[in-house]
Amino acid sequence: xxxxxxxxxxxxxxxxxxxxxxxxxxxxxxxxxxxxxxxxxxxxxxxxxxxxxxxxxxxxxxxxxxxxxxxxxxxxxxxxxxxxxxxxxxxxxxxxxxxxxxxxxxxxxxxxxxxxxxxxxxxxxxxxxxxxxxxxxxxxxxxxxxxxxxxxxxxxxxxxxxxxxxxxxxxxxxxxxxxxxxxxxxxxxxxxxxxxxxxxxxxxxxxxxxxxxxxxxxxxxxxxxxxxxxxxxxxxxxxxxxxxxxxxxxxxxxxxxxxxxxxxxxxxxxxxxxxxxxxxxxxxxxxxxxxxxxxxxxxxxxxxxxxxxxxxxxxxxxxxxxxxxxxxxx
Ligand SMILES: Nc1ncnc2c1ncn2[C@@H]1O[C@H](COP(=O)(O)OP(=O)(O)OP(=O)(O)O)[C@@H](O)[C@H]1O
Ligand SMILES: [Mg+2]
Numbered sequence: 288x289x290x291x292x293x294x295x296x297x298x299x300x301x302x303x304x305x306x307x308x309x310x311x312x313x314x315x316x317x318x319x320x321x322x323x324x325x326x327x328x329x330x331x332x333x334x335x336x337x338x339x340x341x342x343x344x345x346x347x348x349x350x351x352x353x354x355x356x357x358x359x360x361x362x363x364x365x366x367x368x369x370x371x372x373x374x375x376x377x378x379x380x381x382x383x384x385x386x387x388x389x390x391x392x393x394x395x396x397x398x399x400x401x402x403x404x405x406x407x408x409x410x411x412x413x414x415x416x417x418x419x420x421x422x423x424x425x426x427x428x429x430x431x432x433x434x435x436x437x438x439x440x441x442x443x444x445x446x447x448x449x450x451x452x453x454x455x456x457x458x459x460x461x462x463x464x465x466x467x468x469x470x471x472x473x474x475x476x477x478x479x480x481x482x483x484x485x486x487x488x489x490x491x492x493x494x495x496x497x498x499x500x501x502x503x504x505x506x507x508x509x510x511x512x513x514x515x516x517x518x519x520x521x522x523x524x525x526x527x528x529x530x531x532x533x534x535x536x537x538x539x540x541x542x543x544x545x546x547x548x549x550x551x552x553x554x555x556x557x558x559x560x561x562x563x564x565x566x567x568x569x570x571x572x573x574x575x576x577x578x579x580x581x582x583x584x585x586x587x588x589x590x591x592x593x594x595x596x597x598x599x600x601x602x603x604x605x606x607x608x609x610x611x612x613x614x615x616x617x
Contacts, residue, residue, distance in 0.1 A: 333585045336593045341375035344603035347462055349472040349491035350529070355514075356507050357478035359499040360534030362389040363569055363579075365475040367588070370394075370578035371596035373428035377470040380419065383433035384454070384487050385477035391432035394422045395576035404434035409444060409453045409486070415461040424581040441482040450482060451522055454490040480514045488518045492610050493529040498550055500536045500543040500562070505550070524617035528557060529606045532595060536562035561595040564588065 352365045365381060373379045382405060383390040383398070391398040398404060407413040408431070415431055422428040444450045458472065473495075474487045488494065494515060498504050512528070519526050531554055537543045543562075550558050563569075564587050572582035579588040 341600040350493040351474045351487040353476040360497040366393040367592040370580035373425040382431040382474045386438035388433040390475040393573035398432040406437040454486040495530040500546040525613040531558040534563040535565040
């Protein structure tokens, strides 16, 4: 993007015309008109984000994006955060553990019945490496697609003694054996607390909880935290709820601001300062098989997810230190 900027400047020098960024700043900079001020601010936030280098974690961060509540923004967060991290230079793997396959769709990956998917991995027929495919929009982003067949997996593996460890074993094998290093692995979970989610929570070290800015936002969070505690107690003692992010935030409403304050009061060190705004582009992007980072790169939604990615990346040292402490104590 720096290239874009210098290309703009070169163009400006050659033609005597100013860049789009300068035009917006000239028209709206210091504007008291709210839309103008917002456009100027957005343009400058976007430009600043292009200059920042996102720090890479010292070891792979494996994060399950989970909340048993439906429609709170798990998939949008998984997809757009992954795309933002990949665009900023991190190597990222998305594992779609939801039979609905929304994350696969949103990243432009086919996932019809019969396509190789994470289902084959859980059933032991393939490795993660066998089924992973590159995302068409980002060189550094790979995807392990889901499949509708995955909906039967919970029953099919229910009698296996290692039924909670199927994804953990596959991920461990891939991270240790492959010559390719991933900085982040994000697992998109279905809206339930069943075996697929338990598999995800056993395979990772962190949980990211998206919270929709709505009246019942915190309802059900207790149940999610209880499940996470059960997983910590029985299967994965180092699992850490490292991140919460408020989604579909509408800064014009008191309710959105109150939900944010409430979440911040309960989880001050976990909730991101960045909130994800409710925007049409975020909801439109999946129908084009794209993340909002590719679909509308300079829009409000993309800028928010880029800022969230930066915040998550900057927190890596403290999160990894907390996980190491848990590992020593367990
Ligand atoms: N910030 C946003 N602005 C506008 N629409 C959004 C935003 N985030 C998500 N949506 C829309 O809300 C709906 C639910 O989002 P999403 O699929 O990400 O939630 P989910 O928690 O993964 O849902 P499920 O529980 O079904 O897996 C989708 O139609 C999505 O496009
Ligand atoms: Mg989803």
